[in-house]
Structure formats: C-alpha cells, structure tokens
Amino acid sequence: MNIANWVLLVVTLLFVRFSDGSLSSDGFSEIPKKFLDFAKRQEVVDWMVGVRRKIHENPELGYEEFETSKLIRQELDKMGVKHKYPVAVTGVVGFIGTGEPPFVAVRADMDALPMQEMVEWEHKSKVPGKMHACGHDAHVTMLLGAAKILQEHREDLKGTVVLVFQPAEEGGGGAKKIIDAGALDNVKAIFGLHVSPDIPVGQVASRPGPLLAxxxxxxxxxxxxxxxxxxxxxxxxxxxxxxxxxxxxxxxxxxxxxxxxxxxxxxxxxxxxxxxxxxxxxxxxxxxxxxxxxxxxxxxxxxxxxxxxxxxxxxxxxxxxxxQGDGKPFFPPTVNDKDLHEHFQIVARDMIGSQKVSIMQPLMGSEDFSFYQEAMPGYFYFLGMKNETLGKLESVHSPYFTVNEDALPYGSALHASLALRFLLDFQPKISSSVGKQHDEL
Missing domain, CATH: 3.30.70.360 (Alpha-Beta Plaits)
Known part of the structure; x- marks a missing residue:
C-alpha cells in the first residue's frame, strides 16, 4: 500500500468514528474541563453573578414565580433557546439540540421561602418576609449557565437537552406538576443538584441508591x-x-x-x-x-x-x-439510579479530579426531585460552596444563609457535561426505528 492510499484509509476510518459518535464519546474526557474553563470566563461569571443577584433581590414563593420565570425566558431568548411557558403554572421548559431523541433533562427549582433575610448586603431581598434561603436563585443561574454552554456547543449534541425550570419545590410538589403536565414524557434521564455549605467549593458529593428521605x-x-x-x-x-x-x-x-x-x-x-x-x-x-x-x-x-x-x-x-395539607403531596425518597451514578462519577472526575468527588451518607432531608425519579432514571447530587477563608456558611433555611458565587461555574459546567455525555453514550442504544419516530416532547 502506497503512502497516499494509507493516508486515505486513516482519514476514512477517522471519519467513520466521528460520524457514529464513538470517537466523540471516547475523547470526551477533556470536554468537562473545557466547559468549566468556558464557565469561568470573566464575562460569563459576571453575567451569572448578575442574574443570580437579580433573582435573589426579588424572591417569589411557590407557584408565584412570575417575575423569575420572565427573567428566565428573557435570558433564553437572548441565547436563541426555544422554550415552553407556562408549564405547571410558572415553570419554563427549554430545548437545546436537534429537537429529536434521545432527550435528557436537567432541572433547577425556582421558589424562595417565606422568611425574612437577616443578611445585610447590597443585594438583600427587597420583598419583606421572603428570601432565597435554600440556594434556588443559584440553581436557576447555573442552569442558565449550562444553557449558555450547551447553546455554544449545540452542533455537538446528538439529541436534545431539556432545561426544566421548576416551580414550588419547597413543599408544593412542583416536580409532580411538571410530570403530570406531560412535559417530560419522552425524557430518558434527568439530573439535578443542590448547593451545600458543608462541602468545599469545587467539590461534589452524592451516592447511588437512597440519598434523601x-x-x-x-x-x-x-x-x-x-x-x-x-x-x-x-x-x-x-x-x-x-x-x-x-x-x-x-x-x-x-x-x-x-x-x-x-x-x-x-x-x-x-x-x-x-x-x-x-x-x-x-x-x-x-x-x-x-x-x-x-x-x-x-x-x-x-x-x-x-x-x-x-x-x-x-x-x-x-x-x-x-x-399533609393544602393539597400538598407526600415526597417520595430520592433514590439515585446506579447506572447514572457511574455516569456522574466519570464526568465529575474528568472535570475536577477523583479526589474531589466523594460518596456521602444519606440525609433525612427531602427533595421533590424524587417525583422525577419515580417516572424515569434520575440523579441528584450536592455541589460544594464552602471556603474557609470566607468564613462559615450558614445552613439552608436559615435567615443568614448566603451563596458562595464561586460555585456557579462548577454547577453550570457539570450540568452541561452530564447532559452532553449522556447523549453521546446513549447513541449506541438507539435503534433505527426509534430515530424514525421523531418523538417530541
């Protein structure tokens, strides 16, 4: 075989590997770090911090998140991301990718708590008796950050990422209303996170099986x-x-x-x-x-x-x-899918290193993310915010709760990486008949 033919053969093999997605999947280990670098760009950080503080200043309780929802839609429109509204009263569901299967979802909760903020700072809550004391303002911001990352890399998506901005996690069962609305009927998996003041910033923790009660x-x-x-x-x-x-x-x-x-x-x-x-x-x-x-x-x-x-x-x-009361449902246990746990471990280790990815003990707290897990495989994890040099962070649901905004790039990049990698890994499991059905959400 002469040199010209040999080069042609190599190029052909590479093309085949790219075209069926296998090379993209095999070579994925550098993508999470690239996504994190993107999220840490100063202009992206400044944008996320601005969004998060705007939401924090204007907290809204469950099923009242009209202004929060409006802000989300405005930001998605600026990115050119298609979305549905309203879903489950105030919820927003966005779509990035091909618009065709497979579908993978990433979720953020939007609601605040009925409590007075006691932290005196420039962006303190402007609404008496209401406060983002559980980090949902950060959760929304990180999902918008993930949307920005994924929209920049939409040509690499082998399917569709569904962005779920959910109302009423704090006792209102907003996740159940999202499910009941049929908004995620064809979704194959869903990911969610919660900020933690007890885990160092830049680190994550979770576990397979029961996580929350x-x-x-x-x-x-x-x-x-x-x-x-x-x-x-x-x-x-x-x-x-x-x-x-x-x-x-x-x-x-x-x-x-x-x-x-x-x-x-x-x-x-x-x-x-x-x-x-x-x-x-x-x-x-x-x-x-x-x-x-x-x-x-x-x-x-x-x-x-x-x-x-x-x-x-x-x-x-x-x-x-x-x-219960006021029509509020029981929250099922939050149980992480074991296959998605392996998926999470791979992606998180590629991004931040294995020493910063830990297995945690179950907690008696609860999360309505569990309603998604009853309908499809789901995975929930905790994202660290602790920085000893900044002092101790108060626990969630405290009037003194604060968010370390250094965590925002990590959550955004993890959301985007988990979704992209899932779509790449899912490709070999899709039959040609499924592809021809053109399922829609």
Missing part, C-alpha cells in the same frame, strides 16, 4: 372536655392525652422500626390552652415523618394514625388525624 406531615386534633384545673375529675384532659401520644410515637422508631432502616418521627407542633388554671377542650399536635423506602414510609404513616387514635382513646379523648 421520603417525607410527610401530619396534624391531629385531640378533643376532650375542658374545665377548671382545680377539679380535673370533671374534665377529660386532652393535654395529658397528647403527651401520651407524643411519647408513644417515639416508640415507633425505637421499638418497631428496623435499626438498620433509618426513620424519623418528630412532633414539632403542640398547641392547646391559654390559661394556667383551665383545662382546654382540645389540643392540636403536628409533625413530620421520614423514611428511605416507600414501604417503610407508608408503614410509618399507618402506625402514626393508629397510635394517635389509640392513645387518645385510652385517655377518653376523640381525635381526627390529617396528613
């Missing part, structure tokens, strides 16, 4: 017969009954739950009476319960109701038990 709320009104505290024999004391209920509820964990199957029952509400010498007619108690499997969660729910009714009856009281 399923959670629910209960409230019970225990009714007796009021009267004078000096003659309790003429009354039926609901305070005594409620006290016995609370102690018995703790026995569900210490004596009925498997010690290796972590569960929690906490009574955090106790209201009854207003005088030192009057036994009230009724007492209201309420709290939360959590577990890492749906089976344990439903068993715990059943036993909570039985214990409250039974223990109240022992003290001659009647009771009504309600779960």
């Amino acid at each position: 399923g959670s629910g709320f209960f409230e019970a009104v225990i009714t007796g017969k009021g009267g004078h505290a000096a003659i309790p024999q003429h009354s039926i004391d609901p305070i005594l009954a409620a006290s016995n209920v609370i102690v018995s509820l703790q026995h569900l964990i210490s004596r009925e739950a498997d010690p290796l199957d972590s569960q929690v029952v906490t009574v955090a509400k106790f209201q009854g009476g207003g005088a030192f010498n009057v036994i009230p007619d009724s007492v209201t108690i309420g709290g939360t319960f959590r577990a890492f499997s749906k089976e344990s969660f439903m068993q715990l729910k059943q036993r909570i109701e039985e214990v409250i009714i039974g223990q109240a009856a022992v003290q001659r009281c009647s009771t009504t038990v309600k779960f």
Whole structure:
C-alpha cells in the first residue's frame, strides 16, 4: 500500500468514528474541563453573578414565580433557546439540540421561602418576609449557565437537552406538576443538584441508591372536655392525652422500626390552652415523618394514625388525624439510579479530579426531585460552596444563609457535561426505528 492510499484509509476510518459518535464519546474526557474553563470566563461569571443577584433581590414563593420565570425566558431568548411557558403554572421548559431523541433533562427549582433575610448586603431581598434561603436563585443561574454552554456547543449534541425550570419545590410538589403536565414524557434521564455549605467549593458529593428521605406531615386534633384545673375529675384532659401520644410515637422508631432502616418521627407542633388554671377542650399536635423506602414510609404513616387514635382513646379523648395539607403531596425518597451514578462519577472526575468527588451518607432531608425519579432514571447530587477563608456558611433555611458565587461555574459546567455525555453514550442504544419516530416532547 502506497503512502497516499494509507493516508486515505486513516482519514476514512477517522471519519467513520466521528460520524457514529464513538470517537466523540471516547475523547470526551477533556470536554468537562473545557466547559468549566468556558464557565469561568470573566464575562460569563459576571453575567451569572448578575442574574443570580437579580433573582435573589426579588424572591417569589411557590407557584408565584412570575417575575423569575420572565427573567428566565428573557435570558433564553437572548441565547436563541426555544422554550415552553407556562408549564405547571410558572415553570419554563427549554430545548437545546436537534429537537429529536434521545432527550435528557436537567432541572433547577425556582421558589424562595417565606422568611425574612437577616443578611445585610447590597443585594438583600427587597420583598419583606421572603428570601432565597435554600440556594434556588443559584440553581436557576447555573442552569442558565449550562444553557449558555450547551447553546455554544449545540452542533455537538446528538439529541436534545431539556432545561426544566421548576416551580414550588419547597413543599408544593412542583416536580409532580411538571410530570403530570406531560412535559417530560419522552425524557430518558434527568439530573439535578443542590448547593451545600458543608462541602468545599469545587467539590461534589452524592451516592447511588437512597440519598434523601421520603417525607410527610401530619396534624391531629385531640378533643376532650375542658374545665377548671382545680377539679380535673370533671374534665377529660386532652393535654395529658397528647403527651401520651407524643411519647408513644417515639416508640415507633425505637421499638418497631428496623435499626438498620433509618426513620424519623418528630412532633414539632403542640398547641392547646391559654390559661394556667383551665383545662382546654382540645389540643392540636403536628409533625413530620421520614423514611428511605416507600414501604417503610407508608408503614410509618399507618402506625402514626393508629397510635394517635389509640392513645387518645385510652385517655377518653376523640381525635381526627390529617396528613399533609393544602393539597400538598407526600415526597417520595430520592433514590439515585446506579447506572447514572457511574455516569456522574466519570464526568465529575474528568472535570475536577477523583479526589474531589466523594460518596456521602444519606440525609433525612427531602427533595421533590424524587417525583422525577419515580417516572424515569434520575440523579441528584450536592455541589460544594464552602471556603474557609470566607468564613462559615450558614445552613439552608436559615435567615443568614448566603451563596458562595464561586460555585456557579462548577454547577453550570457539570450540568452541561452530564447532559452532553449522556447523549453521546446513549447513541449506541438507539435503534433505527426509534430515530424514525421523531418523538417530541
């Protein structure tokens, strides 16, 4: 074979490898670092910081995120990213890529919390009694940052990335409304993150399997017969009954739950009476319960109701038990897909190095990202913000919570890299018949 033919053969083989996506996938390890470099460009950082601070100054509660949604749509329009609105009241769903299968989604939550910000700084919340105390302003910003990265590299996408800007994560079950709206019917996988003040900036942590607990709320009104505290024999004391209920509820964990199957029952509400010498007619108690499997969660729910009714009856009281409230759904456990865990590990290590990617213990907190995981494979992880030189960061849901904006480029680049790599890896699994269906979202 002469030199000319040999060169022609090599070029032909390279073309074949590029055309079926395999070379792009094999050579992907440098892409996450390139995406991170892109996200760290000063003009990109300045833009993200500006967006995040604008959202932070104007917090909106669940299903009220109209101005946040408007800002998101304006930024997507500037990038030339197609989107749907409204989805689930205030949600926005964007699309980058071919518009055809496979579809992979990346999600950010938009809502703030009903609390007064106590941090005095230039971009403090302008809305009394409302604050982004859980980092959702950063989450939205990082997904917009990922959109900018992906739009710049849209010619490399072998499918479609779906950008999910979701309302009402804080108890409102916005993820369930997104699913119920059919917005993600053909999506093959979904990724999400949460900022963490306990993990160093530039590092990530997660785990396969159960990551966060399923959670629910209960409230019970225990009714007796009021009267004078000096003659309790003429009354039926609901305070005594409620006290016995609370102690018995703790026995569900210490004596009925498997010690290796972590569960929690906490009574955090106790209201009854207003005088030192009057036994009230009724007492209201309420709290939360959590577990890492749906089976344990439903068993715990059943036993909570039985214990409250039974223990109240022992003290001659009647009771009504309600779960949740205002139509809010139970949050299922957040369970990470094991294949997506391997995918995440590869991408994150390529970007920041294996020493900065850790396996964490499960947490009893909950996340409505779990609703997506019931409908499709999903993966949720935590992104570090801690920087010792800047001082201690307060925990989420604190009025003193702050965001280390140095984390923004990492979240944006990880979002983009996870989505791009998933589409490349998914290619060999797509049959020609699926490609001809032209499925749409």
